[in-house]
Amino acid sequence: MMENTTLTDKQQELIEKTGVMLETKGWQPAVARIMALLLVDDSGELTFDDIRNSLQLSKSATSNGIQLLLNTGKIEYITKTGDRKRYFRSRISMFRDMIIAEHEKRKEMTALLKEIYEMREDFKNKKLANNLKDIINYMDLLNEEFPKILEKWEKMKKQ
Amino acid sequence: MMENTTLTDKQQELIEKTGVMLETKGWQPAVARIMALLLVDDSGELTFDDIRNSLQLSKSATSNGIQLLLNTGKIEYITKTGDRKRYFRSRISMFRDMIIAEHEKRKEMTALLKEIYEMREDFKNKKLANNLKDIINYMDLLNEEFPKILEKWEKMKKQ
DNA sequence: TTTTTAGTTCTGCAAATAGAGAACTAAATT
DNA sequence: AATTTAGTTCTCTATTTGCAGAACTAAAAA
Numbered sequence: 134m135m136e137n138t139t140l141t142d143k144q145q146e147l148i149e150k151t152g153v154m155l156e157t158k159g160w161q162p163a164v165a166r167i168m169a170l171l172l173v174d175d176s177g178e179l180t181f182d183d184i185r186n187s188l189q190l191s192k193s194a195t196s197n198g199i200q201l202l203l204n205t206g207k208i209e210y211i212t213k214t215g216d217r218k219r220y221f222r223s224r225i226s227m228f229r230d231m232i233i234a235e236h237e238k239r240k241e242m243t244a245l246l247k248e249i250y251e252m253r254e255d256f257k258n259k260k261l262a263n264n265l266k267d268i269i270n271y272m273d274l275l276n277e278e279f280p281k282i283l284e285k286w287e288k289m290k291k292q
Numbered sequence: 293m294m295e296n297t298t299l300t301d302k303q304q305e306l307i308e309k310t311g312v313m314l315e316t317k318g319w320q321p322a323v324a325r326i327m328a329l330l331l332v333d334d335s336g337e338l339t340f341d342d343i344r345n346s347l348q349l350s351k352s353a354t355s356n357g358i359q360l361l362l363n364t365g366k367i368e369y370i371t372k373t374g375d376r377k378r379y380f381r382s383r384i385s386m387f388r389d390m391i392i393a394e395h396e397k398r399k400e401m402t403a404l405l406k407e408i409y410e411m412r413e414d415f416k417n418k419k420l421a422n423n424l425k426d427i428i429n430y431m432d433l434l435n436e437e438f439p440k441i442l443e444k445w446e447k448m449k450k451q
Numbered sequence: 452t453t454t455t456t457a458g459t460t461c462t463g464c465a466a467a468t469a470g471a472g473a474a475c476t477a478a479a480t481t
Numbered sequence: 482a483a484t485t486t487a488g489t490t491c492t493c494t495a496t497t498t499g500c501a502g503a504a505c506t507a508a509a510a511a
Contacts (some may be wrong), residue, residue, distance in 0.1 A: 150404060157397075162469075173411070174440075175417045177417055182487085182488095191470065191472065193490080194469080194471075196489055197490095214462070217486070218487070218488095228431070230484065235394070249310075249332055251412060252302055264384040265384055268384055268385075270386075271388065274444060275441055282433055286430045321500090340457065341457085349501090350501045351502085352460080352461090352500070354501095355460085356460095376456070376457060377457070378458095
């Protein structure tokens with residue numbers, strides 16, 4: 134037991150870089166490292182203790198991190214008959230999900246801006262209102278194009 | 293002095309909603325409220341004390357918040373001859389800037405994923421590597437389309 | 452020249468976050 | 482029946498964050 138816990142320098146580096154990137158997205162450090170490890174890992178099946186040892190995390194941090202990533206659909210695991218361990222791997226579709234979530238967020242923001250715009254329309258300062266309108270148009274454009282890009286990609290995949 | 297500090301209920305509501313939205317983007321609460329206030333404000337010229345009173349913030353929080361927003365180009369101010377006060381307003385282009393920044397971030401993420409992919413290519417697990425390749429293609433597509441949308445918008449504005 | 456105005460900067464604290472470590476649990480092994 | 486495995490959950494603490502309040506400053510007004 135305990136193969137697989139040695140990472141190359143390059144892997145180590147990529148885990149930290151990816152970890153930092155995810156931290157800037159608001160992820161907590163340990164969770165970001167677990168995610169990064171599972172993205173970089175080639176075996177596709179790391180156990181609880183592999184993760185714990187590779188990242189030098191406490192059991193609680195490992196457990197909570199794994200739980201959080203499972204609950205949000207970022208990772209998954211397989212099991213093997215006659216073996217109580219879980220073998221974790223990243224769900225690569227998480228990136229697609231993340232991008233779609235960002236898109237949804239942008240739509241919300243657009244809706245909010247529209248509310249602000251409509252309120253401002255009633256007031257006197259037309260110039261400010263018009264600047265806002267410009268941005269709303271831009272966001273609308275983005276919101277329209279986004280699903281199209283998604284479609285284009287789905288088609289591309291099928292070929 | 294001290295006109296302009298009374299907000300309508302609708303404005304109050306929009307400030308809080310916008311504030312919360314900005315908090316989810318990682319902004320600190322007080323800064324998010326100042327930004328929201330200046331987005332919602334129709335006068336286009338709120339003073340330090342207007343902001344302080346409208347949001348019931350301490351002087352330090354107001355000062356630091358304003359400073360941060362000025363430094364990051366999110367707001368600006370005008371002055372009036374024979375008047376020491378600064379009159380603040382939102383730089384509406386901040387939204388465009390924010391979206392472009394998100395785009396840059398996505399490009400960084402794509403580059404990182406490519407690094408991970410290239411590393412994985414050397415290893416045995418081709419299936420995982422291929423899934424990753426799919427996502428990279430998708431991100432590349434997005435990265436290509438993004439500038440085009442921006443251009444389209446710029447043209448639209450000119451008409 | 453004293454006071455007021457329009458802030459900035461410093462000090463300190465309350466709350467939130469992040470994770471370690473210990474205690475616990477439930478199934479499987481010995 | 483006792484121990485090991487594969488975790489989970491609880492308790493506690495160090496660090497960070499976010500902001501209030503007080504002290505300070507520099508220009509303008511009285």
